[in-house]
Amino acid sequence: MRKPWFITLKFLPYSGMALFPFVLIKHADFKWSKTLVYHERIHLMQQLELLILPFYFFYVMNYFVNIIRFRNHDRAYREIIFEKEAYQNELEINYLRNRPFWAFLRYL
Ligand SMILES: [Zn+2]
16 A cells, blocks of 8 residues: 555644545654554555445444443443554554455454
8 A cells, every 4th residue: 555645633633543545643743653654554444445434434333332332432442343453453564465355354
């Protein structure tokens, strides 16, 4: 995958956020953070594989199920299958090269 297009938004509530085909970042310098960029690139791939809009639907549904299960925002967020895949592989440079289609299903 090519380098993503970055958009800096100072009011962004998170360090970074993937919004296909862009990666929104809170500070311009964050584009040099390999971990953040790999993490968001995994989300871009997930979004592409789910044809963009369904990704956001499943992401939010997964969050709501988790908030009922765990009654804790941080845990609910971390347990979203898309986040689990991204956090577990954000340090692996070649992850996207070898990643099977819909690999996020492994984290269900
Ligand atoms: Zn994420």
